Amino acid sequence: MHTVVRLWLCAPELCLYYGSDEIFQRRGNRHLSLSISIFGLGYVGSVSAACLARAGHRVTGVDVNSTKVEMLAAGRSPILEPRMSELVAEGHQASRLHATADGVAAVRDSDVSFVCVGTPSQRTGKLDLSHIEHVAREIGAALKEKKSHHVVVLRSTVLPGTTESVFIPILERASRGRAGSDFTVCYNPEFMREGSAVADFLEPPYTILGAQSPEHLTLLRKIYDGTPCPRFETSLPVAEMVKYASNVFHAVKVGFANEIGTLCKHLAVDMEAVSRIFASDTKLNISPAYLSPGFAFGGSCLPKDLRALAYRAKELELRLPLLAGLMASNSEHLNRAVGAVLHTGRKKVSLLGLSFKAGTDDLRESPQVQLVRRLLEEGCQVRIWDQDVTLGRLAGSNRQYIEEVIPEIGSLLSDDLEQVVRSAEVVIIGNKSAKREELSQYLNPGQIVLDLVNLDHSQRPDKPAAYQGICW
Numbered sequence: 057m058h059t060v061v062r063l064w065l066c067a068p069e070l071c072l073y074y075g076s077d078e079i080f081q082r083r084g085n086r087h088l089s090l091s092i093s094i095f096g097l098g099y100v101g102s103v104s105a106a107c108l109a110r111a112g113h114r115v116t117g118v119d120v121n122s123t124k125v126e127m128l129a130a131g132r133s134p135i136l137e138p139r140m141s142e143l144v145a146e147g148h149q150a151s152r153l154h155a156t157a158d159g160v161a162a163v164r165d166s167d168v169s170f171v172c173v174g175t176p177s178q179r180t181g182k183l184d185l186s187h188i189e190h191v192a193r194e195i196g197a198a199l200k201e202k203k204s205h206h207v208v209v210l211r212s213t214v215l216p217g218t219t220e221s222v223f224i225p226i227l228e229r230a231s232r233g234r235a236g237s238d239f240t241v242c243y244n245p246e247f248m249r250e251g252s253a254v255a256d257f258l259e260p261p262y263t264i265l266g267a268q269s270p271e272h273l274t275l276l277r278k279i280y281d282g283t284p285c286p287r288f289e290t291s292l293p294v295a296e297m298v299k300y301a302s303n304v305f306h307a308v309k310v311g312f313a314n315e316i317g318t319l320c321k322h323l324a325v326d327m328e329a330v331s332r333i334f335a336s337d338t339k340l341n342i343s344p345a346y347l348s349p350g351f352a353f354g355g356s357c358l359p360k361d362l363r364a365l366a367y368r369a370k371e372l373e374l375r376l377p378l379l380a381g382l383m384a385s386n387s388e389h390l391n392r393a394v395g396a397v398l399h400t401g402r403k404k405v406s407l408l409g410l411s412f413k414a415g416t417d418d419l420r421e422s423p424q425v426q427l428v429r430r431l432l433e434e435g436c437q438v439r440i441w442d443q444d445v446t447l448g449r450l451a452g453s454n455r456q457y458i459e460e461v462i463p464e465i466g467s468l469l470s471d472d473l474e475q476v477v478r479s480a481e482v483v484i485i486g487n488k489s490a491k492r493e494e495l496s497q498y499l500n501p502g503q504i505v506l507d508l509v510n511l512d513h514s515q516r517p518d519k520p521a522a523y524q525g526i527c528w
């Protein structure tokens with residue numbers, strides 16, 4: 057039994073939840089036999105073709121490379137991957153796996169086409185969409201002649217917006233039809249890894265189905281029923297972006313592990329022990345913690361510890377660009393917050409939450425403190441409320457820090473939340489200390505709320521005219 061989650065982007069800033077309790081039964085695909093064409097017989101296309109044939113579908117692979125077509129047509133795998141030879145031979149013997157160079161015929165004779173052609177980098181790094189565009193024209197031309205309904209599923213990795221702004225328009229022009237009525241278009245990214253591609257296809261981390269409307273997914277749902285993983289149904293751009301977010305995160309993890317490992321090696325620390333212990337923390341380390349886009353990091357530990365590691369690395373003459381780049385990334389995020397306030401064109405700004413998180417009065421290296429400094433320099437009239445910060449109680453390095461960065465702090469800080477909120481044109485939610493009920497009571501519809509912490513939807517006030525974040 058696996059969960060299906062439906063997340064549809066209904067407005068640019070609003071992600072609606074359609075319910076996560078719909079459970080589907082694992083029932084295998086033996087009852088369902090479709091005719092499927094697959095464009096592109098590289099790693100993704102060949103593995104998809106072999107696995108879908110194994111699931112009982114009639115599959116035709118299409119490629120411009122005649123060698124790959126001939127190999128698949130002869131029952132031999134066009135790629136080297138564990139289990140592929142056996143699956144391709146089985147599919148061929150059962151007459152379920154075929155290959156052709158004739159894309160138009162393949163579309164005509166199938167119910168659904170998967171597009172798995174390459175999307176390589178150009179010399180500049182720009183994504184080369186020429187193969188996608190070529191296939192879209194070919195499938196579109198075939199659809200023009202086809203009487204029965206057809207589903208086109210893009211599987212290649214493409215940047216968010218590509219399916220809607222490139223792929224669909226070409227299909228519509230070439231077919232003289234409309235996506236959504238004359239034919240259906242979905243986006244279904246692939247998460248296989250070379251070397252374990254078949255195993256990953258059969259048991260992926262999740263199945264992501266993207267479409268302009270939930271009913272466009274009817275056929276794909278049937279194809280993936282029985283795949284043992286959670287299934288997410290969402291909009292086209294979200295499906296496209298999840299693929300990039302996943303790959304980039306994997307790259308970040310590799311870079312992080314390598315840089316920490318490098319430091320360990322040069323500090324004569326047992327990297328394997330560090331790595332094992334580090335990965336055993338599923339509360340803060342290997343978990344969704346810190347993965348919600350919000351505001352810059354700060355406080356008395358993260359910036360200090362990053363600096364200390366960076367300095368030690370420099371002493372050891374090590375270059376660790378990922379770790380070194382984090383402070384730059386953080387200050388760029390602060391710049392974005394300043395820019396977001398200035399962009400409103402309003403000068404009366406109230407900040408709710410000065411410390412880097414609710415429940416502490418530690419102001420050292422709080423990014424909110426830096427934000428206030430920058431806004432004052434930009435000519436904003438700033439007022440601050442923080443239930444945990446009372447000037448009289450601040451002592452030691454904490455007090456010294458705030459008095460150095462914001463000498464005028466005494467005249468900006470107030471404990472009257474209502475007054476601070478009502479006097480503002482822009483209300484910045486700096487940490488989670490202000491309560492939803494109070495905010496809803498004091499805000500008026502003409503105000504703009506800049507939520508830096510990305511409050512849970514259930515915690516957001518319901519009054520303001522505009523509610524926005526800086527990275528969501």
Ligand SMILES: NC(=O)c1ccc[n+]([C@@H]2O[C@H](COP(=O)([O-])OP(=O)(O)OC[C@H]3O[C@@H](n4cnc5c(N)ncnc54)[C@H](O)[C@@H]3O)[C@@H](O)[C@H]2O)c1
Pocket residue numbers: 095096097098099100101118119120121124172173174175187190191211212213214246247248249250
């Ligand atoms: N390789 C992976 O592990 C992997 C995993 C997930 C996603 N992806 C993505 O999937 C896509 C395909 O990747 P791949 O590694 O399978 O690529 P690949 O280069 O191995 O294969 C692409 C195939 O498409 C064929 N092709 C090009 N133009 C064509 C056309 N007009 N008609 C028919 N066939 C055509 C090529 O001849 C080639 O055989 C890429 O966008 C990639 O980023 C790859």
